Amino acid sequence: MPVIQKEPSGCGIAACAALAGLTYDTARSHAAELGIHAGDRTLWSNTAHVRRLLRALDIDTDPNERPFTGWEDLPDRALLAIKWRLINGVPFWHWVVFVREAGESVVLDSKAALKNNVRRDFARMKPKWWIEIGPA
Template identity: 65%
Template sequence: MEPVIQEEISGCGIAASAALAGMSYAEAKRKANALGIYAADTALWSETAHVRKLLREFGISVSPKETPFESWERLPDRALMAIKWRMEQGKPFWHWVVFVREGGEAKVLDSKKALKSNVRRDFWRIKPKWYIEVSN
């Protein structure tokens, strides 16, 4: 699985969904917009419903619940993760990333454009709050 770079400052949910679906950001954005999902909508990174709807459109099944993060070793082989979790005016916000374990190697696909590498293995720096297991 390859990282997809977000083309909008608030497009991490669209980019994470695109990475899981194996498509470009532009293609995922077109499909998201057709469903009424836009990167500028703060619900995309303060609620899970939009990302769940987009993944369903892509035929990707995810757990109906968010599971509190305990350790990297306990994560499933594929998961959507909430990092940089914070409260702003009583509302939660986070940055979406994808965790994947392939061929015995664990990595985080981070869509942030400014990163030197969008494939992250600096797990000690990443502070996940919770994750959603990706089934297929």
């Protein structure tokens, strides 16, 4: 299930919540205990915070970011960096969750303004890279 972010830069927390099966508020509380806050812009310009939160939620991640080469090349669960851009030389992106289950692939997007947060419009999304998520 997708989790909707409650702050403009809360996509990393929402992605962690979706992967852990938690509400946004619960994941935000876990993040705060680790000193991670949605207002920190490095939450979407660095992977360390999201990796630390996932580790605290007992979710394993591959230690490497892998370049996106195609939807069929993704594992069954992955964090994707979409809307990747440079601002004053610093990379920023929007976190989303890719899930493949029973042969169906979807992207769980936390952006509140979307009509449907379970996305299948793969041609519109332009992932830059991804992180494999360990088994559920």
